[in-house]
Amino acid sequence: MRLVIIGGVAAGLSAASRARRLDASLDITVLEKTPHISYGACGLPYYIEGQVRSLDQLKVYTPEFFARERRIQVRTKAEVIGISHGRRELTLSGGERVPYDKLVIATGARREMPAGENLFKLDTWADAERLQAFLQQRRPRRAAIVGGGYIGMEAAEALRTQGLAVEIYQRSGDLLKRQDAWLTGLVAKHLERCRVVVHWNYGGGLPDADLVIIAAGMKPNVKLAVDAGIEVGRTGALRVTERMETNLHGVYAAGDCAEAMHLVTGRAVWMPLGTTANKMGRVAGGAAAGARERFPGIVGTSIVRVCGLGVGLTGLSEAQARKEGFVPVSAQVAGLDKNRYFRGKAVHVSLTADRRTGRLLGGAVVGEENVAGRTNVIATALYQRMPVEDFAQLDLAYAPPFATVWDPLLVAAQQLDKLLH
Amino acid sequence: MRLVIIGGVAAGLSAASRARRLDASLDITVLEKTPHISYGACGLPYYIEGQVRSLDQLKVYTPEFFARERRIQVRTKAEVIGISHGRRELTLSGGERVPYDKLVIATGARREMPAGENLFKLDTWADAERLQAFLQQRRPRRAAIVGGGYIGMEAAEALRTQGLAVEIYQRSGDLLKRQDAWLTGLVAKHLERCRVVVHWNYGGGLPDADLVIIAAGMKPNVKLAVDAGIEVGRTGALRVTERMETNLHGVYAAGDCAEAMHLVTGRAVWMPLGTTANKMGRVAGGAAAGARERFPGIVGTSIVRVCGLGVGLTGLSEAQARKEGFVPVSAQVAGLDKNRYFRGKAVHVSLTADRRTGRLLGGAVVGEENVAGRTNVIATALYQRMPVEDFAQLDLAYAPPFATVWDPLLVAAQQLDKLLH
Numbered sequence: 001m002r003l004v005i006i007g008g009v010a011a012g013l014s015a016a017s018r019a020r021r022l023d024a025s026l027d028i029t030v031l032e033k034t035p036h037i038s039y040g041a042c043g044l045p046y047y048i049e050g051q052v053r054s055l056d057q058l059k060v061y062t063p064e065f066f067a068r069e070r071r072i073q074v075r076t077k078a079e080v081i082g083i084s085h086g087r088r089e090l091t092l093s094g095g096e097r098v099p100y101d102k103l104v105i106a107t108g109a110r111r112e113m114p115a116g117e118n119l120f121k122l123d124t125w126a127d128a129e130r131l132q133a134f135l136q137q138r139r140p141r142r143a144a145i146v147g148g149g150y151i152g153m154e155a156a157e158a159l160r161t162q163g164l165a166v167e168i169y170q171r172s173g174d175l176l177k178r179q180d181a182w183l184t185g186l187v188a189k190h191l192e193r194c195r196v197v198v199h200w201n202y203g204g205g206l207p208d209a210d211l212v213i214i215a216a217g218m219k220p221n222v223k224l225a226v227d228a229g230i231e232v233g234r235t236g237a238l239r240v241t242e243r244m245e246t247n248l249h250g251v252y253a254a255g256d257c258a259e260a261m262h263l264v265t266g267r268a269v270w271m272p273l274g275t276t277a278n279k280m281g282r283v284a285g286g287a288a289a290g291a292r293e294r295f296p297g298i299v300g301t302s303i304v305r306v307c308g309l310g311v312g313l314t315g316l317s318e319a320q321a322r323k324e325g326f327v328p329v330s331a332q333v334a335g336l337d338k339n340r341y342f343r344g345k346a347v348h349v350s351l352t353a354d355r356r357t358g359r360l361l362g363g364a365v366v367g368e369e370n371v372a373g374r375t376n377v378i379a380t381a382l383y384q385r386m387p388v389e390d391f392a393q394l395d396l397a398y399a400p401p402f403a404t405v406w407d408p409l410l411v412a413a414q415q416l417d418k419l420l421h
Numbered sequence: 422m423r424l425v426i427i428g429g430v431a432a433g434l435s436a437a438s439r440a441r442r443l444d445a446s447l448d449i450t451v452l453e454k455t456p457h458i459s460y461g462a463c464g465l466p467y468y469i470e471g472q473v474r475s476l477d478q479l480k481v482y483t484p485e486f487f488a489r490e491r492r493i494q495v496r497t498k499a500e501v502i503g504i505s506h507g508r509r510e511l512t513l514s515g516g517e518r519v520p521y522d523k524l525v526i527a528t529g530a531r532r533e534m535p536a537g538e539n540l541f542k543l544d545t546w547a548d549a550e551r552l553q554a555f556l557q558q559r560r561p562r563r564a565a566i567v568g569g570g571y572i573g574m575e576a577a578e579a580l581r582t583q584g585l586a587v588e589i590y591q592r593s594g595d596l597l598k599r600q601d602a603w604l605t606g607l608v609a610k611h612l613e614r615c616r617v618v619v620h621w622n623y624g625g626g627l628p629d630a631d632l633v634i635i636a637a638g639m640k641p642n643v644k645l646a647v648d649a650g651i652e653v654g655r656t657g658a659l660r661v662t663e664r665m666e667t668n669l670h671g672v673y674a675a676g677d678c679a680e681a682m683h684l685v686t687g688r689a690v691w692m693p694l695g696t697t698a699n700k701m702g703r704v705a706g707g708a709a710a711g712a713r714e715r716f717p718g719i720v721g722t723s724i725v726r727v728c729g730l731g732v733g734l735t736g737l738s739e740a741q742a743r744k745e746g747f748v749p750v751s752a753q754v755a756g757l758d759k760n761r762y763f764r765g766k767a768v769h770v771s772l773t774a775d776r777r778t779g780r781l782l783g784g785a786v787v788g789e790e791n792v793a794g795r796t797n798v799i800a801t802a803l804y805q806r807m808p809v810e811d812f813a814q815l816d817l818a819y820a821p822p823f824a825t826v827w828d829p830l831l832v833a834a835q836q837l838d839k840l841l842h
Contacts, residue, residue: 010826043762043821052762150820263816274826275819296814303818312818341464341473372823373794379816380801393717395684395800397724397733398696399571400464402793405431405695 001026003288004090004098006080006224007106008032009041010274011255013061014281015104015288016072022289028072029098031090033079036125037063042274044128045154048135049161055125083228085248102250102288105230105238106281109256109272110221113214114206121214122155131213140210141165147216148175148198150304153187155213156196157307165195167209169202171216176304176311178364179319182332182350186366187306194307220257220270233259235270242294244284252288254280261297264315264361264382265324273302299382300362303372312375315362315382318352327355331416335408337369339400345369349412351378353388358420360388363412374409388417422447424709425511425519427501427645428527429453430462431695432676434482435702436525436709437493443710449493452511452519454500457546458484463695465549466575469556470582476546504649506669523671523709526651526659527702530677530693531642534635535627542635543576552634561631562586568637569596569619571725574608576634577617578728586616588630590623592637597725597732599785600740603753603771607787608727615728641678641691654680656691663715665705673709675701682718685736685782685803686745694723720803721783724793733796736783736803739773748776752837756829758790760821766790770833772799774809779841781809784833795830809838 003019005012008030016030030037039058046052063074082091083103090098111121118140120131134140143159145152148170156166168191175184175198191198199207206212220237222230231247233239238246238253242261246253256272258280276298286293301314321328330352338344347367353360363378365371381391392413398405424440426433429451437451451458460479467473484495503512504524511519532542539561541552555561564580566573569591577587589612596605596619612619620628627633641658643651652668654660659667659674663682667674677693679701697719707714722735742749751773759765768788774781784799786792802812813834819826 040760040821040826042819042826043760046762046821057762154820273819275817278826279814296811298816301816301818303820303823305820305822310823314816314818339461339464341467341478370791370794372818373791373797375818376794376798376815377801379818380798380807381805383811383815384802384805384807386801386805390717390804393700394797394804395719395722395735396696397722397735397793397796397800398463398694399575399724399726400461400467401726402724402731405461405463405699 001101002099003028003102003104004100005030005104005106006090007108007255008037008074008076009039009106009108010277011281011284012104012106013038014278015106015252015254015285016066017070018282018285019289020070020072022286022291026289030066030072030074031078031080031092031098032074032076034124034126035076037074037076039125040274041124044122045158047128048122048131048155049158055128080224083224085228085251103252104284104288105225105246105251105253105257106255107221107224107257109218111214111218113217116212118211119206119214120211122151134211135162138210142209143167143211143213144169144207144209145213145215146207147214149177149215150302152215153304153306155215156191157305160194160196160307167197167199167207169199169207171202173200176313178313178317180317180350180364183311183317183364183366186348187309187311190306190309196307218272220272222257225253225257233268235259235268237270239268242296243287244280244295245287252284254284260295263297263299267324269300271298271300299379301375301379303375308368310365310367310371312365312371314375314379315360316352317362317364321352321354321361326361328352328361329355329416329419331412331419333408333412333415335411336404337367338402339404342400344404347374347408349374349408351388351412351416353416353420355420358387358389360386360391377409388413388420392417422522423520424449424523424525425521426451426525426527427511428529428676429458429495429497430460430529431698432702432705433525433527434459435699436527436673436675436706437487438491439703439706440710441491441493443707443712447710450519451487451493451495452499452501452513453495453497455545455547456497458495458497460546461695462545465543465546466579468549469543469552469576470579476549501645504645506649506672524673525705525709526646526667526672526674526678527676528642528645528678530639532635532639534638537633539632540627540635541632543572555632556583559631563630564588564632564634565590565628565630566634566636567628568635570598570636571723573636574725574727576636577612578726581615581617581728588618588620588628590620590628592623594621597734599734599738601738601771601785604732604738604785604787607769608730608732611727611730617728639693641693643678646674646678654689656680656689658691660689663717664708665701665716666708673705675705681716684718684720688745690721692719692721692723720800722796722800724796729789731786731788731792733786733792735796735800736781737773738783738785742773742775742782747782749773749782750776750837750840752833752840754829754833754836756832757825758788759823760825763821765825768795768829770795770829772809772833772837774837774841776841779808779810781807781812798830809834809841813838
């Protein structure tokens with residue numbers, strides 16, 4: 001039985017490793033079109049920033065490791081240009097044919113951009129290498145970033161740390177795709193403090209600067225799959241079952257090219273993130289090896305550091321919830337991460353609930369400390385459709401070095417609960 | 422309508438404030454036997470340690486504040502020595518009678534100890550004042566701590582920071598009342614690194630040292646209530662309903678003198694902690710003011726810092742689960758808090774589940790960073806009786822400055838899930 005996987009980063013290699021673990025007899029091949037496999041793409045901005053000294057620090061495993069330790073053949077610079085599912089066969093760019101019995105598609109996402117000597121993106125190993133070379137050789141002073149999503153924020157932080165003047169050009173009046181004025185306000189204020197200029201509702205062409213980073217227009221990379229007859233959902237990403245199977249029997253999709261079920265809305269969404277890619281890959285590999293694993297879905301959790309400020313998001317914002325047919329109510333509070341005598345820093349929490357059911361729908365946490373932990377508490381509650389009334393009673397850990405006796409999460413939930421009654 | 426509250430720290434003042442908020446017409450009196458009200462008792466060890474410069478920093482509100490802002494009369498040095506529920510009347514130590522219509526008992530916990538010039542405890546404002554004076558005037562060098570619970574750990578940390586040689590005398594072979602060899606091993610190893618000596622299974626009398634801290638033998642302070650006919654549960658603490666009402670109609674109990682429902686076992690427990698005291702007080706005050714609030718219970722969450730190491734506990738350990746009739750299975754993993762290039766420190770996670778139902782029963786997190794956040798994720802899952810299988814799929818926040826792509830929580834859950842099948 002031959003399992004072939006297209007894509008050698010997060011989802012693809014998770015699939016390969018999981019399949020091997022479950023079935024020692026499988027013949028497993030991973031085809032990666034670039035020279036680089038198994039690296040933490042989420043770390044690329046921190047290479048530009050300088051926290052990561054060398055791109056090699058982002059590498060997890062080598063093709064040799066996979067061959068030796070897991071008997072997985074990983075081929076780099078192997079670009080698949082066609083899938084013929086009738087013949088169970090792939091065609092590589094050099095003309096070579098690769099047969100398969102089971103196939104996992106992990107072709108990721110892509111960002112289209114015009115070519116230009118000072119135009120960059122920050123999605124792949126090659127992108128980071130090229131940007132870093134430009135920074136070192138050309139010593140640019142003024143950077144423009146197109147897009148106010150998380151890559152835009154990370155690029156802004158990295159380039160500010162490198163001493164560049166940074167301006168963000170954002171098509172909407174909103175940051176981090178949340179349609180949340182409270183959140184956008186907090187983040188914009190912090191960007192201002194860090195002397196990052198934001199141009200709102202920018203409709204012009206490419207901005208004028210020494211270097212321009214395109215951090216907008218990300219799309220699922222699905223052409224290869226679509227050409228082979230694989231269906232996409234309304235999001236434009238590949239539609240998959242809970243077992244990550246596409247409409248073609250024995251063909252699975254995982255990672256940034258695939259949709260995931262949003263457990264708050266019950267609808268498929270496209271949220272390309274490293275954690276989800278790894279989880280999907282694991283399930284796709286398991287399913288390809290015949291296991292009964294499933295990936296129930298996501299609750300839309302993400303976190304980004306914006307010039308030192310942590311911003312954690314999960315579930316839906318109020319505007320997003322309204323669009324999904326809920327009747328949302330929200331509460332925002334500002335509190336302290338810890339007691340004053342432990343120099344607790346400000347932490348901002350927003351929670352949104354459905355007025356009709358009292359169910360928590362989403363939340364955001366903004367602050368310098370313990371943002372991930374608080375976001376994850378909300379995410380865990382969302383996973384289980386927790387009512388706000390219960391959330392307000394959560395038994396959270398308290399001791400002075402770690403928290404305040406009434407955590408801002410609980411205070412926000414109390415206030416929200418009051419609005420529901 | 423007269424509401425009287427016995428006890429002016431966490432639970433008592435939460436009750437008073439909540440009642441006032443719900444009913445502007447109530448006549449509210451708080452009786453506190455000591456001169457000090459409204460202070461963060463959990464901060465006392467950090468006063469000894471030096472992080473808190475003055476005990477006044479632990480004060481939250483003054484009696485004047487309560488009188489002026491909330492129309493709550495707070496009387497200090499007012500010790501109640503008798504409750505006559507038939508007459509709805511209290512007797513103070515001076516002989517004065519105080520009538521009530523509704524009563525909240527928040528008499529806290531107590532620790533009996535022999536008198537001795539170099540014998541101390543660290544539970545109250547007066548305890549901390551006396552210990553601090555001794556440290557400054559007598560410059561003791563060798564401290565002995567009787568008890569290996571969280572107060573023992575906090576006292577050890579505080580005195581080590583002050584440069585004393587510290588030895589802990591523990592009656593059992595276990596730390597933090599968890600009956601968990603893995604946890605005890607991790608904490609003991611860290612104590613050794615901090616040059617704190619632990620004497621296990623200590624059965625002798627009082628140890629010989631320049632100063633001795635009694636951090637064992639804490640009991641609910643219920644004599645006053647019991648004398649008035651209020652029932653205690655099997656834990657020895659006051660038995661209460663979800664509305665914090667005792668067996669006497671119109672008499673509520675809250676905080677360290679009362680039991681709480683453990684939501685994992687469905688049985689009442691006595692776990693005296695500041696967060697729970699505040700929540701209980703809030704509900705007791707609400708109930709006394711006629712609201713329909715309830716306190717569903719706790720999942721047994723706590724956190725303690727041990728010489729810089731964070732130790733978070735929630736739910737049941739394997740041994741505790743077995744005693745409660747579960748068929749527990751556990752998994753322990755060591756991982757990183759963040760990626761190596763963000764200098765992620767070691768984090769240890771243990772999870773326990775019930776083999777028969779697959780339900781998560783408890784967990785422990787040990788590490789230097791983000792211990793509270795991870796503990797709280799487990800606590801949130803426990804609150805909702807989450808199966809381990811679901812826990813392993815949680816959509817937790819990931820970006821390199823904050824976490825690793827497979828959080829140790831998820832890795833532990835995957836391993837535990839494997840053991841269940």
